[in-house]
Amino acid sequence: MIDQNLLTPRQIVAELDKYIIGQKEAKKNVAIALRNRWRRMHVKSDMQREIVPNNILMIGATGVGKTEIARRLAKIADAPFTKVEASKFTEVGYVGRDVESMVRDLVEQSVNLVKQAKKEEVKVKAEQAVEDIILDALIPPVRNRGTVSTTEVGEAQDSSRMSDAELNERTRERFREKIRSGEIDDRKIEVSVQAPQGNGIGMIGGGMDEASMINLQDMLQNMLPKRTKKRKVTIAEAKKLLLEEESAKLIDMDEVKEEAIKKAENTGIIFIDEIDKIAGGSKKNGGGPDVSREGVQRDLLPIVEGSAVNTKYGVINTDHILFVAAGAFHVAKPSDLIPELQGRFPIRVELNSLTEADFYQILKEPKNALTKQYEALIASEGVSLEYSDEALHEIARIAFHINAEVENIGARRLHTVMSKLLNDILFDIPEQIPPNAKVLITKEMVQERLNGLVQNKDLSEFIL
Structure with missing residues (x-):
């Protein structure tokens, strides 16, 4: 982990680049937001309390990296992080979770982080x-x-003088x-x-x-x-x-609680996914669900604006928590959110849909690439797995094609494709494929095992 005092925006983006392909605009904005927190903590005047974070609204289809950017950002900063789905919250009178629970979840994460650090010290x-x-x-x-x-006591058995x-x-x-x-x-x-x-x-x-x-x-x-x-x-x-x-x-739990509250207040990140699901659609005068959606927005508003929330560890103020909201906005538009909530997310970033070239890079470059995960899994059985460059290009082409033909679920499609490609190999180890064997994935093997996915228009069997 980088020293937080050295976290320049460029360094933050460089760290994010190790795990997430593309989306330069989104990375740039979250990097600035993170650095601004450090800057605020070093403001020496009363202005420090007045500087509030610029919350971010990410707009983009599923599987393009919205959640991963926020999650990795929290790891880089060693900050408490919690992810919630806005559609799980409901206003009073409807069955669902209370909106304040996301702040309590954040404090719980913060307590765990501080407790772990204290345990390392002792x-x-x-x-x-x-x-x-x-x-x-x-x-x-x-x-x-x-x-x-007597044999275990050994030399100590000479007790005549002891x-x-x-x-x-x-x-x-x-x-x-x-x-x-x-x-x-x-x-x-x-x-x-x-x-x-x-x-x-x-x-x-x-x-x-x-x-x-x-x-x-x-x-x-x-x-x-x-x-x-x-x-x-x-x-x-x-x-x-x-x-x-x-x-x-x-460890002193009172000290842990104090530090955790302070850490959550000043460095906490709450990621609100599916915010488009609570945006009112075209029906302005409709009842039922639309009323509930607007009610959830109004319940979220004071939390995002800044309020005091009671938790079992103490009261936490949400004024300086960074909120990152995200949604596909296929049906609703960001302007369908109530104006007050829109105003609380001043930074808007549109994430790009993934191209075939992006899929190839996702398979090859990130530290946690799916290809590397399967290599590690198979290596645990003593078998070596390798991919030819043409095979990776072919996997990327097929994944992109399926997304275009059926439904675009972004990089998550690679999980389906890789699973279909490698299932037989995983099944054959270790009986048919013994330890110390080497398996090479070629373009021909990819075509043979995955062409059925492309040709079959009814892909429901393979859709996540």
Whole structure:
């Protein structure tokens, strides 16, 4: 990850280019939005509070990279990120999720990020504590030292000149080295671990909103005593189980909550997908669904404008959260959104539909390209998979052709095509194709296996 202090817009675009092909205008705008956040945090006057992020509205067909741009941007910035579908929200009186839940989801992500960073800081101390617990299970207190065999004690057996405590300490140190080296990872020991909490406490009756319900459940769970249970596990498993618990004991959760709220407020990114689904269509006076859509927009408005939202970790202000909305806008237009909401997304970016050349680059260049994913999957069986350049061009041509003939689902079409192409190979490994074999995907093989997709007009079997 790049140091955030060095995240210039050009560097951000260069990082995005490693995973996303094309869409230069969209990348440029999100890079500026991210850099502006850093700039705002370094404004030394009261103006800092007045500078609000320029939220972005991405317009483009499915599968062109809208979600991926926002998701990768959050990873580059180490920022909390949450994605929601606008169509899942409904105004009060309709069944659905409360719009504030997306902010609560963001805070949850932020808490996890901060908690993980804090756990890394205390990892060495936590590992020492875990070693002590495992040693206590292996080497009982001095009075009951009957379970350690004389052969394992080894040199420490010379007890004529040592007290029991000294002998015990030397034995523990020898076993500590064995634990660290993994020499006795397969040995089973009995440890006490925290029992998992229940799935929540059910409430009878209505009249309570989602935030109040979460807070009440959290409060009741904190009042209940923590339960532990004994488990017989290998030392390797005990290390993992106990490390999580010991790390949690060493970090200050109040500090985590404060930092997480601040991180979510200043660096959080909320991606609202399918915003076109809640845009009012041509019917201005219609009832039913159109009323509900406009209601959702009006519920979203205060969140995007900036408001205080209550979460179980504290109150969060949404003034400086970056909102990125996206939609295909095939039926509705951005102008069908209510004017107040339109005004809250001043940056509009139209993403280009993918060309055949784009498909070829998507297969070849990104660090997480689908071709590389399949190479890694097959390599786990000891089989080498390679593609000729002509084969990649042919896969791109077929995927583009199917999108044009049936329905344009963008780069997601490549998943269908690659799966159809490689299914037989994946099925034949390792019986028919043994380890250390090499499989080369040629243009002829692609045509033979995929031409049926192109020729068959009724492609419903293969459509995602």
